[in-house]
Amino acid sequence: MNVIETRGLTKSYGATRAVDSLDMHVARGDIYGFVGKNGAGKSTTMKMLAGLSTPTAGSMKLFGTEAENTPAFSSTFSRIGALIENPGLLPNFSAFENLMMKALSIGVVNPRVQCIELLELVGLDPVNPRKTKKFSLGMKQRLGLALALVGSPDLLLLDEPFNGIDPEETRALRGALMRLNHERGVTMVISSHVLDQLNRMATRFGVIRAGHMVKEFTEDELHAACGSSVRVKTTDPARSLAILEEHLPGAAFRAEPDGGIVITGMAGARHAAATFGGAASDTAATGAPAAEDVSRTLTAAGQTIIELSVLERDFEEYFVELMGADAEPSSTHAESRR
Structure with missing residues (x-):
């Protein structure tokens, strides 16, 4: 009620x-x-x-x-x-x-x-x-x-x-x-x-x-909208996706038109200590696998990685956008190359 x-x-x-x-x-x-x-x-x-x-x-x-x-x-x-x-x-x-x-x-x-x-x-x-x-x-x-x-x-x-x-x-x-x-x-x-x-x-x-x-x-x-994710691109996207799905069963995957694969945590998988300004830079806090785990899994399977990045969205930025920022809001995602 x-x-x-x-x-x-x-x-x-x-x-x-x-x-x-x-x-x-x-x-x-x-x-x-x-x-x-x-x-x-x-x-x-x-x-x-x-x-x-x-x-x-x-x-x-x-x-x-x-x-x-x-x-x-x-x-x-x-x-x-x-x-x-x-x-x-x-x-x-x-x-x-x-x-x-x-x-x-x-x-x-x-x-x-x-x-x-x-x-x-x-x-x-x-x-x-x-x-x-x-x-x-x-x-x-x-x-x-x-x-x-x-x-x-x-x-x-x-x-x-x-x-x-x-x-x-x-x-x-x-x-x-x-x-x-x-x-x-x-x-x-x-x-x-x-x-x-x-x-x-x-x-x-x-x-x-x-x-x-x-x-x-x-x-x-909120955390589904703001949680961090890992994006990877290889020379064989279909094979890489199959490998990741097999070795990272606790993650969710999305294939993108350019061949990239976005990996996130399952809905509701979030560390209790996730906080503003900190959760976005810690993929583990949102349940997503670390970029190192993705890299290690694909490399061990003989896949060639041509791009690997962490996509971040800050909680505070999300609220500021909804409230209506006085200044032009920053971009939705910031990328940290690895």
């Missing part, structure tokens, strides 16, 4: 359409990476999904219920936790006091226990009396996440949650979010400019440009 499904969702401010006929689909259990440039409409979309802003046109279903006919404070919206733009903190109170006030206001059972658990989850000290106005930006972001989790929501909407957080805090926060997803089944929509972090977490992606959804795709579809 889709937790979020929008059809033609639109939000206009005067003559400006911040969100323009947006179709969005988020399945239960997804960690949905919501990607777009500043001003693309990500925050506005999240505000409508959270019930904080009324759509100008279109419709949205939340948990299978048509939300446009649902009062903003109904049980549907109470199942959503949100951290959009800046966390709303009471500056003269501690982190624990901020959480307790929200927990009491929405009627959480055993509020003290839940608030302590949430603060520990995001790496804040429940007994620290420090007022939030003295918190660093990273501490405020983590407290904002804890506030979004009060009441145990089924859906989290997080707008740039890694903003202002150092690498160590980012790693800890990412781990906390993934535990919530894996252990409690919390569905998440996360917008972020830190593409590397989304790549480590997201199971599905949506790219928005000028308020319109450009493309939605799964994690496997």
Whole structure:
């Protein structure tokens, strides 16, 4: 079941359409990476999904219920936790006091226990009396996440949650979010400019440009589009293809009109550590055989290699192209000769 499904969702401010006929689909259990440039409409979309802003046109279903006919404070919206733009903190109170006030206001059972658990989850000290106005930006972001989790929501909407957080805090926060997803089944929509972090977490992606959804795709579809491959050309393409198919059973092959053979990994064959900027230069990370393996196999079989190259496509480049680069995008593939 889709937790979020929008059809033609639109939000206009005067003559400006911040969100323009947006179709969005988020399945239960997804960690949905919501990607777009500043001003693309990500925050506005999240505000409508959270019930904080009324759509100008279109419709949205939340948990299978048509939300446009649902009062903003109904049980549907109470199942959503949100951290959009800046966390709303009471500056003269501690982190624990901020959480307790929200927990009491929405009627959480055993509020003290839940608030302590949430603060520990995001790496804040429940007994620290420090007022939030003295918190660093990273501490405020983590407290904002804890506030979004009060009441145990089924859906989290997080707008740039890694903003202002150092690498160590980012790693800890990412781990906390993934535990919530894996252990409690919390569905998440996360917008972020830190593409590397989304790549480590997201199971599905949506790219928005000028308020319109450009493309939605799964994690496997992303890596199929961006994974590295090996291209080889020999004096006897037909014989070489037969040899490679026999000796490299875990690979996929494509014969090209000029006699070249492109070798990739099977769908879904991707090393878990593949990351932006690194996976493209490591064919093993995408499941494709190394160029050395291809060369060794063909040479041992007496084949004459006249061309051997690694085709690379950078993940970040792929997203930039979808979002709409200000400058002319670089070529789809870069070749590294061997």
